[in-house]
Amino acid sequence: MPVIVMASPKGGVGKSTCAVLLASEFARIGADVTVLDCDPNKSLTRWASHGLPGGVTLKSEIGRSEIVPTIRSADGDGKIVIVDLEGVASQLVSRAISQADLVIVPMQPTALDAEIGSEALALVREEEEALGRLIRHAVVLTKTSAAVKSRVQKELEGQLSGAGIDVIEPSLVARAAFSELFAYGGDLTAMMNDPEMVTGGKVDKALANAQAFTEAVYERLK
Amino acid sequence: MSGSNRLAGLKARPKGTTVEEVRRVDEVGEARGFLDRTPRKKPGRKPSPRTHQLHPKVFPEVGVAIAEEAEKLGITQGQLIEQMWEMYRKAY
Numbered sequence: 001m002p003v004i005v006m007a008s009p010k011g012g013v014g015k016s017t018c019a020v021l022l023a024s025e026f027a028r029i030g031a032d033v034t035v036l037d038c039d040p041n042k043s044l045t046r047w048a049s050h051g052l053p054g055g056v057t058l059k060s061e062i063g064r065s066e067i068v069p070t071i072r073s074a075d076g077d078g079k080i081v082i083v084d085l086e087g088v089a090s091q092l093v094s095r096a097i098s099q100a101d102l103v104i105v106p107m108q109p110t111a112l113d114a115e116i117g118s119e120a121l122a123l124v125r126e127e128e129e130a131l132g133r134l135i136r137h138a139v140v141l142t143k144t145s146a147a148v149k150s151r152v153q154k155e156l157e158g159q160l161s162g163a164g165i166d167v168i169e170p171s172l173v174a175r176a177a178f179s180e181l182f183a184y185g186g187d188l189t190a191m192m193n194d195p196e197m198v199t200g201g202k203v204d205k206a207l208a209n210a211q212a213f214t215e216a217v218y219e220r221l222k
Numbered sequence: 223m224s225g226s227n228r229l230a231g232l233k234a235r236p237k238g239t240t241v242e243e244v245r246r247v248d249e250v251g252e253a254r255g256f257l258d259r260t261p262r263k264k265p266g267r268k269p270s271p272r273t274h275q276l277h278p279k280v281f282p283e284v285g286v287a288i289a290e291e292a293e294k295l296g297i298t299q300g301q302l303i304e305q306m307w308e309m310y311r312k313a314y
Contacts, residue, residue: 001229001234002233009256025276026229064260089256089257091258092260094250094254094260095247095251119254127250130249131246133235
């Protein structure tokens, strides 16, 4: 089963949110999902502390020397493996990328995110060359506006496409429900069905966005 | 997206995990600034829990004998005194 790695040397771009959304959506359709929390901020561990969705297993505190064997053992169990990495340029990141079937580089539509995120894309290409095999990779734009596509976002999408970089559609819109997942745990479906969870946002729209994103990722893993 | 049968269509490619391949990945990463950032342990020896000092004055031959015995046993003079103290407590 495939290994999906969230990579960007920049923090706060939405790696953990992407990981949570993919893990919960793949689990919802019946996959056994193992998520590896390699981020010292332990975002996924915090999410899991409030309750994991069924079908999701979490492994925490994985360092540089453990990352390759941990991915191998989880992969060998016939599970989808989702790796959430730290937001720094480290050997842990480069080793995780080498084990990926799909590297997702989340990026907010800003010049700074694009510049720092491009380091991860360059690293993937150099690892492809060094290992002599393709490592599929794609960018997903995060925290985008639900109402209008900004000029910067349009320009960035154009530049990425022009450079031959795969851009996942749809982007992940800035939704309160995505942030609230880390406060409530579980998944968006549970959030929508529980009236006690107050998100201050439209959970149904967030769920539709997450499902469409997961579908787009699924298409890249076939 | 629904139906677990769709999961059967997901593919994983074979990946290398040999020491040589990991070394190559590390080299490529280091060249691009992706370095080993594993937190380092504080260098040096850990502070000893033996913090109390004794200042006994003894005859020179006794002092030399204690030092030689500690060296012979491969322990510090402080540890030798602790052992002597234990024996003394057991005896009385």
